Amino acid sequence: MKLFTVGPVACRPEVLEEMSSQMFSHRSEDYKELHRETVERLRRFLETENQVFLFPSSGSGVMEGTVRNCVERKMLCCINGEFGKRYARVGESNGKEVERLEVELGKSITPESLDELLSSSPDVEAVAITYNETSVGLLNPLPELAKVVKKHGKLLFVDAVSAMGGVELKVDEWGIDVGFTSSQKCFGVPPGLALASVSEEALKRSERAKDKGWYFDFKLYEKYQQEGSSTHMTPPIPQILALNKELEIIEQEGGKQKRFKLYSERMQKIKQGIKALGLSLFPEPGYESPTVGCVNAPEGISGLEVYERMRERGFELAKGYGKLKERTFRIGNMGYIRLEDVAEMLQALAEAAK
Numbered sequence: 440m441k442l443f444t445v446g447p448v449a450c451r452p453e454v455l456e457e458m459s460s461q462m463f464s465h466r467s468e469d470y471k472e473l474h475r476e477t478v479e480r481l482r483r484f485l486e487t488e489n490q491v492f493l494f495p496s497s498g499s500g501v502m503e504g505t506v507r508n509c510v511e512r513k514m515l516c517c518i519n520g521e522f523g524k525r526y527a528r529v530g531e532s533n534g535k536e537v538e539r540l541e542v543e544l545g546k547s548i549t550p551e552s553l554d555e556l557l558s559s560s561p562d563v564e565a566v567a568i569t570y571n572e573t574s575v576g577l578l579n580p581l582p583e584l585a586k587v588v589k590k591h592g593k594l595l596f597v598d599a600v601s602a603m604g605g606v607e608l609k610v611d612e613w614g615i616d617v618g619f620t621s622s623q624k625c626f627g628v629p630p631g632l633a634l635a636s637v638s639e640e641a642l643k644r645s646e647r648a649k650d651k652g653w654y655f656d657f658k659l660y661e662k663y664q665q666e667g668s669s670t671h672m673t674p675p676i677p678q679i680l681a682l683n684k685e686l687e688i689i690e691q692e693g694g695k696q697k698r699f700k701l702y703s704e705r706m707q708k709i710k711q712g713i714k715a716l717g718l719s720l721f722p723e724p725g726y727e728s729p730t731v732g733c734v735n736a737p738e739g740i741s742g743l744e745v746y747e748r749m750r751e752r753g754f755e756l757a758k759g760y761g762k763l764k765e766r767t768f769r770i771g772n773m774g775y776i777r778l779e780d781v782a783e784m785l786q787a788l789a790e791a792a793k
């Protein structure tokens with residue numbers, strides 16, 4: 440199968456190979472060096488002076504971590520798809536009050552609506568934004584939204600799970616307090632590792648937080664990282680080796696801008712191919728995601744049918760998500776995909792969408 444999934448995604452052979460190395464203790468010098476190098480590479484990639492922590496979980500673990508460490512009572516969740524909804528559920532299931540800014544599926548969150556809501560809800564402590572809403576293939580205007588959050592002096596959590604690594608994310612310039620992703624998305628590493636940048640202010644909140652638990656306690660991540668370049672539990676060493684390798688490859692290939700250009704080129708090709716088949720993307724124009732194409736199903740065929748027909752042809756796409764299961768199918772543009780794979784996939788789609 441050629442993977443055009445939305446995670447886990449295909450990984451480069453060199454990255455998979457790196458994972459097969461013999462294990463070593465997470466208290467050893469070998470591990471400390473790996474940890475230090477990976478974290479420093481990530482800090483450069485994210486253009487941040489903040490701490491970057493490695494979590495032995497998927498991205499949802501960090502979501503829960505932000506809520507438990509940094510929200511005392513109330514947060515605001517911006518929702519235009521399933522992952523924004525998940526953030527709100529995580530907040531509520533941890534006993535927090537959640538205000539929702541919810542817009543119709545396919546529409547972006549606007550800075551004006553966020554400004555209005557924050558003006559009328561001064562007791563909100565933190566705002567959660569899904570940068571790239573994977574379920575609908577939409578990129579929210581994060582730099583503009585971040586300005587609004589900072590104008591109101593709130594903490595900013597960014598779910599960058601399907602964005603970081605494929606799209607620019609300037610942590611310090613945009614004022615992101617916690618920005619996180621999972622290994623199995625744009626960095627093209629197998630699942631089992633999450634990573635997040637965590638600001639000074641987020642750490643201060645964590646210091647004050649009561650009942651934040653132990654496993655996702657940001658202050659413990661800070662302590663163990665500063666004292667010994669390690670973690671307070673056993674980390675997923677193979678995934679960290681793989682991530683470090685992928686970051687090294689990005690640097691060797693000419694840096695992150697080159698990587699973003701590759702993502703953009705592949706998505707351009709996918710979009711052109713879709714258009715040539717008479718198909719269209721689901722989100723409102725101007726906000727289409729560079730990492731996930733959410734395609735409206737052709738007349739008379741369900742999205743699920745297109746997905747199945749593509750599997751028969753050797754291509755694993757992604758099904759529509761939630762309410763869009765029948766109406767759409769998704770083409771992932773994350774991880775190890777070559778330009779020639781895109782051309783082959785589009786050829787198969789021309790038959791599958793008939």
Ligand SMILES: Cc1ncc(COP(=O)(O)O)c(C=O)c1O
Pocket residue numbers: 445446497498499500522569571572573574598599600601621
């Ligand atoms: C935008 C977004 N947020 C959160 C998640 C959840 O991440 P994980 O499955 O790594 O917990 C996903 C997974 O697809 C996602 O796309």
